[in-house]
Amino acid sequence: MHSSYVFFTGTACGLLLLANARLLISYRHQPAGRWLILMLTGVLCYLLWPLLSLEHPLARLLFDLPTILVPAAFWLFAHQLCSEGETFPRWGWIPIALSVIVPAAANHLEFATTPALHEALYVLAQPLKLGLIAAGMVELFRRFQSDLVEARRRLRAVLLIAVGGYMLVVVSAEFLFSYWPIPAGIPTLHALLATLLSFAACLWLLALSPEALGESLPPAPEENPAEVPEPPERPSPPLDAAQHQLLEQLQAHMRDGGYRHTGLTIRELAEQLDAREHVLRSLINRHLGYRNFNEYLNEFRIDEASARLADPQQAHLPVLTIALDIGYRSLSPFNAAFKRRHKRTPTEYRREQLPA
Template identity: 35%
Template structure:
């Protein structure tokens, strides 16, 4: 027990210091990126979890304990948002996802207010919150694991496994312990398990993130800056890549993967990844494929001969599996819906014909 009293503040204090350092770095260098801002919020929630064990549920420190406990319960939801933004290089999150996180946050707020005001809590909300925490954590781990093959940032692709093991397993373990340790006679043993998990997770995440070059952490916002000097001529592999996509339209194939692309080119997969990321500037394989798909779709929407072809048919023919991902990709690229794009193209053609 004496060892625990000594180790606990040391490990928690060290972890808090590392997370505060990362908050400062992310705010200084990457605060324009939504993924970085969500990461900062997640770090704050993790710090709240680490601080919550320094308070007790007595009258004097009950309010800060309740606040820290509520904030710490937001870690899985913020982890889920962060994983989707960072690993998929998304610039925004859809309203349905924000609505889900807001509803989860509202349940936590209601429970906290109820506890502070009456000293009692709702078992229904407690169960709902715990199910939500497990759901967010497991889904985030699945998202991180699922997209590893399409990740073209080599360091980030390798880091996925470490992040899943460190943060994901830590969240699941913390949720499990918080739910059941009250009835467990060996709480000191679980306490030591949690201290070890905190130590290992913090080290894995910190070491992994420190290995990144700053520009590789998050996708650049807005259009890429113009180079100070003309870019070097594309390599033969990059030229073959563009030819395969533009002329043979390989991106149309269902389930087309980077392994299939490497096989068709007769090149090692790592060289194909390096060419797509290093020379063409794409951070994930899906964005690379979508760039060619969208070029084909823009041409089709502006083509008067295809004005009666349904937009869904055009999207499916270009390789998109469904309407939802296509609409999101098109809006992100053009800032308007495909319907608006087609209407503007038709109006531009009409204006040109009147001038002639």
């Protein structure tokens, strides 16, 4: 095996171990952190696999399993990072289960009498991997514009472009080179690329932005919230004169119903207030405490909806009419936002507030 390939692979593995140690120390209690640790562990096992000579079938399976789980871990991590508390869809576990079972069967079961079945399982495994990676990239791209946490926006972009793109290329190349000879230098080039990505991850985690991942990840759920005192609220950062003026403009605009504009984005709001988008984004996030622009809009929209649903003078109005009046495009996102606030649907809320 080429010495430069071994060198770069070993370097990448050492850097991944360092990054994983940092993650284990700080983020092992958070679901998103655990999925990220699993993803990096899978990449580590993938890089080490060609250097090892595992003979026992069970050892081979256990060592290969983290690698098989990388696409699923990427999707689950992306969902945890970007979903703002939404539960992972139940149907998503079906392709995840298939993405584990099919490659495990293709890689580790004996098909001496049925080679066609082995070929079919191997071919089927590739679109499953690509589909899960694509689903993770969609999660990272979804609602990117409305994300108010600047560190998380940068992390989304890096994961989307660098990590997601890297995995798509690797899976596609693996499939291609299983039927054609691998050109000289490709394994070394891959090891070098893995080293550069691992170095960039360590540099970001340990030096450039050691707190950025903590700011990006959702807070870890408390097992016994009644026994854990709430942490004191961090004071809002002081505002300069321009920021204070912009905050007053923003609050006045919202009081006048600016949130009712259908499909309002933070870019459009910044144009309406004649402000820079990144300044407005930072103001709503750091001073008002919102992590997502839609969450900020929903505060105003659900407040108005709650008042109108409890108003006897508007009892004749359909729920859909109220949802459209306050800026929603359809009933489904309104129902979801309303239920997150009141733990009941708008119809149930109206029935409680206006008993017959």
